[in-house]
Amino acid sequence: MRLEMEKLFALQADDVKVPWPPAAVLAPVPAVIVSCGRPDACPNLITVAWAGTVNSDPPMISISVRPERYSFPILLDTGEFVVNLPSRKMARATDQCGVLSGRKVDKFAHCGLTAKPGLVTSCPVIGEAPVNLECKVRHRLDLGSHTMFVGEVVAVQAAQRLFDEKGRFGLEKAGLFAFAHGHYYELGAQIGKFGWSAEKRKNKK
Amino acid sequence: MRLEMEKLFALQADDVKVPWPPAAVLAPVPAVIVSCGRPDACPNLITVAWAGTVNSDPPMISISVRPERYSFPILLDTGEFVVNLPSRKMARATDQCGVLSGRKVDKFAHCGLTAKPGLVTSCPVIGEAPVNLECKVRHRLDLGSHTMFVGEVVAVQAAQRLFDEKGRFGLEKAGLFAFAHGHYYELGAQIGKFGWSAEKRKNKK
Numbered sequence: 001m002r003l004e005m006e007k008l009f010a011l012q013a014d015d016v017k018v019p020w021p022p023a024a025v026l027a028p029v030p031a032v033i034v035s036c037g038r039p040d041a042c043p044n045l046i047t048v049a050w051a052g053t054v055n056s057d058p059p060m061i062s063i064s065v066r067p068e069r070y071s072f073p074i075l076l077d078t079g080e081f082v083v084n085l086p087s088r089k090m091a092r093a094t095d096q097c098g099v100l101s102g103r104k105v106d107k108f109a110h111c112g113l114t115a116k117p118g119l120v121t122s123c124p125v126i127g128e129a130p131v132n133l134e135c136k137v138r139h140r141l142d143l144g145s146h147t148m149f150v151g152e153v154v155a156v157q158a159a160q161r162l163f164d165e166k167g168r169f170g171l172e173k174a175g176l177f178a179f180a181h182g183h184y185y186e187l188g189a190q191i192g193k194f195g196w197s198a199e200k201r202k203n204k205k
Numbered sequence: 206m207r208l209e210m211e212k213l214f215a216l217q218a219d220d221v222k223v224p225w226p227p228a229a230v231l232a233p234v235p236a237v238i239v240s241c242g243r244p245d246a247c248p249n250l251i252t253v254a255w256a257g258t259v260n261s262d263p264p265m266i267s268i269s270v271r272p273e274r275y276s277f278p279i280l281l282d283t284g285e286f287v288v289n290l291p292s293r294k295m296a297r298a299t300d301q302c303g304v305l306s307g308r309k310v311d312k313f314a315h316c317g318l319t320a321k322p323g324l325v326t327s328c329p330v331i332g333e334a335p336v337n338l339e340c341k342v343r344h345r346l347d348l349g350s351h352t353m354f355v356g357e358v359v360a361v362q363a364a365q366r367l368f369d370e371k372g373r374f375g376l377e378k379a380g381l382f383a384f385a386h387g388h389y390y391e392l393g394a395q396i397g398k399f400g401w402s403a404e405k406r407k408n409k410k
Contacts, residue, residue, distance in 0.1 A: 016365040017337070019324055020374070022358045024264035025336060026288060027376055028383045028392060029257060030233055052234060052257020054269045055348035059229035062267060062353075064259045083231060088396070095402040119224055131230060132222070139346055143260035143355070148267075150346070150353075153227045160221040169225070171232055171386035177396060178233045178383045181376035187233060188393030191293070191382055197300035 024050075028178035028185065033090070033097050033129065034063055035082045035115075037074045038122045043115055045107040045126070046071040047098030049179045050146060051083065059153040061135060064146035070102035075149055079137040080121040083151075084129035088175040091184055120155035130159040130174040229255075233383035233390065238295070238302050238334065239268055240287045240320075242279045243327045248320055250312040250331070251276040252303030254384045255351060256288065264358040266340055269351035275307035280354055284342040285326040288356075289334035293380040296389055298333075325360035335364040335379040 029049050037043040050064035061083055065072050075081055086094045093111035100107060108115050108124075115124035118134045125132035135151025162173050178185050234254050242248040255269035266288055270277050280286055291299045298316035305312060313320050313329075320329035323339045330337035340356025367378050383390050 017321075017332075017362040018365050018368065020361040020363045022264055022361055024258040024261060024266060024338075024358055025290075025361065025363075025376065026235055026237070026256065026258045026266050026338065027290065027381055028233060028235055030231055032231070050258045050260070051231065052259070052267060053229040053231045053255045054257070054267060054346075054353045055255070055351045056229060057350040059227050060348055061229060061231050062257060062259060085230075085232065091396045092402050095397060095399065099400055099403045116222075127222075133229075133231065139348075141259075141344060141346070141355070143265055143344075145262040146260045148259045148355075150348070153229055156225040156227055156230065157222040158225045158230075160223050163223065169386075171230065172388070176232055176385060178392060179399075180381060180392065181374075182399045183377070184396040184399075186393035186396060187383060187385065188391035191296045191389040191391060192300060194300065194384075194387045194389075195304055197297050198304045 025181060027180035029180070031086070031094055031177070031179035031184060033084045033086055033094055033126060034071070035084060035124050035126060036071050036078065036080070038078065039115060039117070039124050042074050043108065043124045044071050044074060044102035045097045045111070045113070046102070047094050054150060060138065060150055061133060061153060062148050062150045064143070064148045066146055072147070075137070078122065080123050081135050081137070081149065081151055082118060082121065082123045082125045083133040083135060084126040085131040085174065085176055087130050088177055088186060090128060091177060095184070118155065119157060125157060130162060132157045230386060232385035234385070236291070236299055236382070236384035236389060238289045238291055238299055238331060239276070240289060240329050240331060241276050241283065241285070242329070243283065244320060244322070244329055247279050248313065248329045249276050249279060249307035250302045250316070250318070251307070252299050259355060265343065265355055266338060266358060267353050267355045269348070269353045271351055277352070280342070283327065285328050286340050286342070286354065286356055287323060287326065287328045287330045288338040288340060289331040290336040290379065290381055292335050293382055293391060295333060296382060300389070323360065324362060330362060335367060337362045
């Protein structure tokens, strides 16, 4: 990248910025444990931080996986995966499922996680995860180091403890955590609700 | 979705789960302010929570935008966008840029944000954002309610305050926040570093 000094000096006028080599430093991102395979054929777990919501209706999530990963041919073969949202208690298992390979280790056993049946897919879901999102692959894009799988969410299971007595879903009870530039972080104080800036404006009037 | 009661009862044995209608409840996700357009032609800001990293090499980020949004034809036309990571101080502006429409409001002016030149693209970047990721659109997928734009990160600007005296980049100084199921959250305590579960095992030996 050629530095354009004129632009840089202009920026330094009131907010000093420095150029940085192009990198995917988007943060925070989720760190989810993806389960794939079938209970009787190569069930595996792989932690994915390159994951995101990509569509609301129908609900779709993307995960990106390197072709050299053990889970890759399983994903290609079955066309199904489950995004398991880990709780704080599962942070160590999340890290393990990102570091270890299913070629050498049965990650369910190694990490003390329980495989449970899915509602709609043949993939195992993680019993301990407060939320399981079962997905069917609708699109695949080879992007370079990673292949992106776009999955439609076809079934959701959530821990009963996340619902209050009126049946309202409270994801804040799940104890989720985030990933940012190589580190895992708990979610901290709530700042506000989507749309809160408009509500305050209305109240002022 | 037909409920398969047998499966449900099996799950309830030791970890009570309930089925939930299919939805994209992946969380936490980033809430970023995307800038698009050109300084002299429709510069606009749009907050996007449907964003994620999708590739490492080359670095790529996806953002998903509804076709009815004011920014949509601008993205189609220019093939460029900037992902601006907002700091905690910019949470209100982030919410405003998600609620308001560029058809009615100059969001830069309304939110008190400063348009600065990009290094490589013609899009304005947000001066106040600690990190700006300039992207060129490489793929587009129409998924239903949203269209996903996959952008290659072609330039990065980061606030100088994020670097220490040895030039090491510390994204934790940026004061980023996350979005989860309709709410914005500060990042809380650091749980660990990617790979920490393996390091601990080594130390024990």
